[in-house]
Amino acid sequence: MKRTGLLLLILSFTVLIVQAQPAVIPINRKLSPLLQNNRKLFSDKKEQVFWIVTSNIDSARNYFRTKQLQVRILQEHAGGLLVVSASGPLIDSAVLNQPFVRFVDVPRIPHEELAVGTFDNSLNTINLVHSQYPALNGAGMVASVKENKPDTTDIDFKGRYISTPQTSSLIASHATYMATIIAGGENSFYTGSGVVPAASIVSSNFATLLPDGDNVYRQYGITVQNHSYGTGIENYYGADAAAYDASIINNPGLLHVFSSGNSGNLVSNGPYAGISSMANLTGSFKMAKNILTVGATDSFGNVAFLSSRGPAYDGRIKPELIAFGEDGTSGAAAHTSGTVLLLQQYYKEKHGGPLPPASLIKALLVNSADDRGNKGPDYQSGYGSLNAWKAMQTLANEQYSSGSAAQGGTQTLTINVPANTRQLKVTLCWLDPAAAANAPKALINDLDLELVDNSGQVWLPWVLSPAPIIDSLLKPAVRKKDDLNTVEQVTIDNPIAGTYAIRVRGFAVAGGGSQPYAIAWQTEAPDQFQWQFPTAVDYAKSGEDNLLRWSSTFNTNAGSLEYSLDKGASWQTIGNTPALSQGYAYWHAPDTCSIALLRMTINGQVFTSDTFTISPLLAVHVGFNCADSAMLFWDRIRGIDTYRVFRLGQKYLEPVITTSDTSLIVRQPGNFLWYTVAPLVMPSRPALKAYTINYQTQGVDCYLKNFLVDLDNGNTGLLMAEIGTTLNVKSVTFEKLTSSGYEPLQTFQPITILYYEWADKNLKDGVNTYRVKIELNNGMIIYSSPQSIYYFLTTRYLIFPNPVKTTSYLSVLAREEPENTYLLLYNTLGQQVLQYRLQQTVEMVPLHGLTSGVYFAMIKKNGKKEFTTKVMVQ
Incomplete structure (x- = not known):
């Protein structure tokens, strides 16, 4: 036994020595898996772009200059990363073997990960944040969408798009959708409402898969960057992953949010080669540690079939979160990016200016997520489904802390857990230094989380098995020490009331320094119920099925669901209420335009919703569009006496007039072209606005x-x-x-x-x-x-106009397809002045060069005269 232990110890030290000496990494470890499997990329003598990670950029630059190598440095990034242009044979023969070269890769072509077409901000409780925190709208915040350029003429971005040199020249609808989900201004329709409708938007071209320069993020005040794109399944820690980890380290208030990918049904490669429907994240950049990677769910919170799964190449938990994105993970990432901005804005305003570190935002989002699938984290849903409301409550209640752990040191924080708590959840997160590209394990600094009660009982984090066997990857999490992830989470069901100690230990902190971290926690009380849809800011569609949502911590599954249209004076039952734990029910709203209430009765307790609006969809039409005025009109809605007209102002829709009429005359010329109308269910409460129209583009002229x-x-x-x-x-x-x-x-x-x-x-x-x-x-x-x-009644040909201008064309129409047919024109002297071959049933014959006068027109087919007439040329 002693001999075995000694051998293991020697082996461990050997591994550490190898990892600490990047200059002696074998040549094949310097190549990305893509280049290892495609050495023919080095045979192309044409210049192409390579990523070269160096131990020292100056050494590389001096070497290229001294040897007079045809290597052009295009960009320099943190961590010694160079983007260069050179031929493959030159890199292979003269660069790859240099001791300062640690890693070489080639950029891949990104592709958008589908666009979402379904609007739903209630599954992830974003609407609840809007309702309870109406002042949180992203004002003063900036989101970057890294892909192609959104349609900057879209009225949902009016006055809030910032053009930068990083913007792509290609406009794409996918980028428009992502920008709308994050920061749409609800000018076009309610589905154009973003998570942060007052935030500014910039875009960055994803032609390069590397992060923007630190100066770019700082210059434009960018605090979140959305990445809803992927390449192929790439299971390694690439130079791009290291660059994104470094980007967040260098800009601690910045968070990069990535879609996990839409390859959830595909077979993995790399360390998990041959395993189907697991480890299929689309891009080595998604292997970064400090980013958020987000998978997709349907409207009921189930992981979407095509949503890419983890683990990361080294067994880390990916994705960290899931969010609504029924048609792809793109929308899931965008919803999460918008939520990040909400949390950042709240923290910034509460603390007088500074941004929260990305580690805190990440801890808040992970800790507040609703658990899905197996108990605890898993490789399909990560730590659960995004819950913006719970994250905001954790931030508002200051259920978070930060600290720094040194090598071998322990930091302790105590919290009080009240009686009858259903669950206690604690999450630790830290921003880890970037690892070496292609490192077999990405973790650098290893912190350990423990939760200890008054009796001394210790709870360890939930850990998944990273073994490359499908049965192991599907196993539920177990409590043990975590030596892979930069996020660790402990939960206790039905904890005993009292004081608990949260311990953070610096198990392995490199360089003798200390590792900053953030902690978030929450307690879940029993017998709680909350409406999630509709809230005061939501609309139920009249005469249609609406998906009601709630959260419940009651042990019973029985409840009674009712609605009221008269402010609670009377109530009507809604069908058979499903189990409370299900969290949703369909309700066919009555065909009316009215305010309404919902209530759920559980064990005698009554939970009433916010007052919301049941609304039909109104349509605005153009009656006439004349030079001096235009008329808008709309149908009258039964039971509604007044309507409010809005027009698009500098950034948003602004009220113009409240009227009992169903039409409005707009004077021209004017500076306002976009209008919409909403019925008023109460003097100060508009129902759902109609689609906003530009009255000059509706195909209506002057009447x-x-x-x-x-x-x-x-x-x-x-x-x-x-x-x-x-x-x-x-x-x-x-x-x-x-x-x-x-x-x-x-x-x-x-x-x-x-x-x-x-x-x-x-x-x-x-x-x-x-x-x-x-x-x-x-x-x-x-x-x-x-x-x-x-x-064509008696003739086979028509020639017009007659008279015709010398600068115009003579139209010739034939009843049937002409064959070997010519138009001939003769002047009054009988001289032929034009010959034109007719090849189609409609021909436009140019008359340039003819003088004014009378001409004789003749059409000949196969040399025989078929038609004659006179033509006046003016």
Whole structure:
């Protein structure tokens, strides 16, 4: 036994010595797995981009210069990372073997991890934060979206997008969705509402997978950067992972939030090669320790099928969180990024300016997450589902602390746990120094968390098995020492009331210094119930199924669910209430526009919701869009007497007028083009706003919405016209162009409908031209643009216009596809002045060079005359 122990000790020291000597790492350890498996990338003599991690940038620069190597340094990053341009053979023969080179990789092409199309900020209780903390809206905060450029003309970003040199030139809808989820201003519709609608937005091109420079984050005040993209499944700690860990260390108030990926059903590689549906995070950068990696759930909190799973390459718990993202992990990351800004803003305002360290925000989010799947953390859902409200409560109640642990030292914090607590949860988090690229294990400084009660009983953190066997990866967490993760969590169910000691020990802290950390804790009381949807800021859709949400700590599963439309004077039961532990129920709201209440009765206790609004979807239309004015109108809603009109101001929608009418005249020209309307269920309470419209782009002209003519049954002209409104319209007339001008065909009066139709059964051979005449009550006349029908009755060809201008074109229409057919023009002297081959049934013949006068037109097919006419050229 002693001999075995001695051998293990010698082996341990050997491993430590090898890890401490990066210069003697074998050549293949200097290559990323991608390059190890694709050595042919070194055979291409064309210049390409490489990432080279050096022990000393100056040594690398001097070497390139002294040897006169064709290596161009494009960028320099913290941790000795160089982005260079060089040929593969040169890197392979002259650079890779140098002692200062620690790691070489190539950048990969990123791709967005799907866009979300479903709006739901209630699953992760973001709406509850909005309701209870209305002043928290992201004002003064800045979020960066690293991918392509969002549509900066989107009205949900008006006045809040900041252009920077880092912005991509490519505009993508995916980037627009992510920016909307994080910081949409709700100008377009309620689904355009972001987590922090007053935050500023910048974007950074993800053409480079490395973080932006520290100066960029500081210059623009960026405190969260969202990364909803991936590459392939990459199970190693890359130069990019080290760069992101260093980025947060260098900017301790900054947090990078990554989507886990949409490869949850794929087979892993690297240390977990061959294992299906596990260890399939999409990108080596997601192996960083200090970031947040977020998986996706459906509307019920279940991990989405395609959401990428952990562990990280070295067995660490990934993702740390899951959040709503029914169509992909992109939206899950964006919801989390927005929540980070909410917490940062609260902390900043409460503490007079400074930002919270990223370790504290991470600890708050992890500790407050709702446990999913196996008890404790797991590789599918991490530490649970994002709960913005609980995180905010932990911050508001100051259930957090920070400290610093030295090598071998222990820091102790005591907390009081009240009686009847259902669960005590404590989470430790620290920002760990960046490891060497391609390190077999990423952890540098190892801290240990313990929870001790009055009797001396010790609880250790939950730890998962990292063994590369599917059965091991699916095992529930056990309590033991954690020597992999920078996040450690202890929970105790039904703890005994009293004082508990939280101990943080510096088990292995490199360099003789100390490691800062953050701790968050919470206690869960029994017999608690809280409505999560709807809150005061939410809308239930009238006449539709709405997903009600709540949280409950009652042991019983029985409850009675009711609603009221008269401020609680009377109540109506909602079907069969599902189990309280389920946390949701569908409710088909009545077809009305009204304020409402919900209540849940449990064991005689009544829990009433906020007053919320049941609202139908109103539509705003344009009646006319004339030079001096435009008219907006909307349908009247039963039971609603007043409406509020909003227009888009400098950044947000602003109220214009409250009216009992259902139309509004907008004077032109004006500076405001975007309008919407909301019914008022109470004098100061608008219901759901309609989609916001730009009244100049709705296809409505000055009263006339559209005018179409068509040939029907080969011999009838079908005329169709639609006006935008009947307001002030006296008559609508279809007119036809004759030799003496336009003549009326049919007049409609009085005007009670918007759509009109007429059939002209007297078509003439050739061109039949029509227009619509609209007469208003004040005598004003409005004409449409002319529309024509071409009718072949006795002829096979039509030539027009006649007369035609010398600078214009002569249109030639053929009844059938022409073959070997030519148009010939002759002047009055009989000289041929133009020959044009007709190849299509519609031809535009240029007349440039012809002088004014009368010409004879002839069409010949296969040398035979088929058609003649006179053409006047002006």
